[in-house]
């Protein structure tokens with residue numbers, strides 16, 4: 001089975017996210033970089049699928065040259081091939097990104113053969129456009145369902161069963177392979193890199209490509225911090241002694257019976 | 258011309274989120290001086306026309322395709338009807354289904370799609386405010402498109418009926434879908450809980466790293482049971498394996514909007530906060546009076562959750 005995972009390099013923010021003075025980006029000074037938790041789980045899923053069914057896993061990223069780091073992270077947990085589309089910026093809009101990823105996937109498939117499964121995150125951690133995976137899958141004519149939290153492959157290898165968590169349980173989709181899915185955190189439990197994994201990541205050969213995809217119709221003007229209604233916090237007390245005040249509050253809100 | 262709302266429903270049951278989409282669509286339609294219309298997809302959605310009318314739709318378009326929900330089929334219905342209905346904008350709510358259906362439609366039409374907006378200034382070019390980082394930041398964006406397609410961030414506006422409810426004029430549209438569109442229909446459903454869930458419970462008792470262990474959640478479970486609520490948690494908790502990921506509140510977990518969120522031993526990192534901020538009231542219980550959660554909450558108790566929670570439970 002050949003499995004591709006698309007991941008996006010993003011700043012690793014702490015408890016607060018700061019913006020640069022010109023409002024054009026997240027202030028990444030003193031921050032490391034990472035990828036969405038959804039995508040970390042997607043990488044783990046790819047490695048598990050290959051462990052179970054044989055084959056090869058491949059990571060694809062588009063952005064700046066430093067996204068090499070995210071490719072090597074993927075290799076450290078067991079992904080064996082990597083392609084970086086270096087466009088010198090993280091600022092490409094979703095349509096442009098999807099076009100470039102589609103082109104990259106086409107050329108990887110021409111060289112190495114078609115992918116059985118292409119895995120995306122449900123949404124990227126930063127811009128969260130909820131569409132790059134869907135656009136790419138449509139362009140490649142693969143069935144695609146987003147928000148997936150469980151998968152299994154049928155015995156004959158022809159169908160991927162994908163589960164979506166909803167309020168009351170699960171929806172089950174059965175996609176003919178080759179197919180694409182967008183996954184959510186919780187679908188797998190990402191492993192930590194082993195010593196051997198770290199070595200493999202150092203040796204990984206990352207294929208670097210470019211792209212001449214045209215811009216789409218959505219343009220970022222600037223980032224702002226959302227306005228927050230700062231309410232004065234009412235301190236109801238300290239320790240167990242505060243319990244009566246909490247019960248009083250619950251009664252006031254009509255939540256105590 | 259009109260602003261078209263794509264109505265989300267599950268086998269004929271209207272999703273509450275759709276009502277938010279109507280409110281958002283009305284605000285855009287008012288700017289344009291146009292009416293709101295609604296699109297119902299699926300034979301099972303026929304009964305929803307009156308609700309659409311009450312929420313401001315002067316016309317309801319119904320595409321009675323057979324079968325359960327499927328993102329590709331629904332996306333193709335929108336893409337096929339867009340040139341027929343020629344709306345000046347398409348709106349849905351930014352839920353799992355809303356966002357994916359609009360993304361499929363936009364991909365098919367080769368048009369932009371802007372997810373999770375909170376405000377729109379509609380003119381020749383639309384200017385939008387949308388959320389990034391799951392709601393931690395706002396992005397001002399410009400949209401160049403012959404047909405703006407946008408979703409409104411879930412919980413960004415409150416659902417409200419239109420002041421002048423109309424009697425909707427229902428129009429049926431027969432859409433021939435390509436065979437491939439049915440490859441991603443729901444094939445099965447697994448029912449796990451009939452009762453309260455994180456997304457719908459009136460009270461959520463949330464626990465963070467401060468709970469310290471899986472067993473530590475017993476006191477949260479006890480209080481939740483007493484109050485008729487459910488337990489939620491932070492990512493620190495799911496990362497430690499103390500609770501399943503389905504309990505996680507936040508950017509990569511569930512967005513909750515209960516009457517009251519009781520956040521115990523949770524520091525209030527922005528990625529957690531964005532999933533909790535739609536709660537009507539928030540009560541933080543934390544040993545650290547300077548914790549973000551305490552500072553941002555409506556109410557707080559400073560102290561050890563293992564002393565405070567049992568005392569509340571006993572009344």
Ligand SMILES: Cc1cc2nc3c(=O)[nH]c(=O)nc-3n(C[C@H](O)[C@H](O)[C@H](O)COP(=O)(O)OP(=O)(O)OC[C@H]3O[C@@H](n4cnc5c(N)ncnc54)[C@H](O)[C@@H]3O)c2cc1C
Pocket residue numbers: 012013014015035036037125464465466467468490491492493494505506507508509510511521522523524525526527528529532542543544545548560561562563
């Ligand atoms: C892209 C991205 C997505 C993310 N998505 C999510 C998400 O969906 N949900 C989420 O929660 N996080 C998310 N995070 C992680 C987030 O940044 C924080 O790391 C996480 O929320 C911290 O969890 P916590 O508050 O439980 O732990 P901590 O920050 O360690 O806080 C523990 C708190 O417990 C208090 N405490 C300790 N002992 C006690 C006691 N006995 N009684 C009372 N209080 C006590 C402490 O004072 C402290 O405030 C995400 C991060 C990234 C980068």
Ligand SMILES: Nc1ncnc2c1ncn2[C@@H]1O[C@H](COP(=O)(O)O)[C@@H](O)[C@H]1O
Pocket residue numbers: 006007008009036038039060061062063094097119120121122123124125127128129130131132133
């Ligand atoms: N620059 C990128 N490089 C690689 N994959 C990406 C990129 N942007 C988005 N993706 C993939 O598409 C998914 C959805 O992204 P988005 O549409 O931005 O929410 C992400 O979780 C990634 O899997």
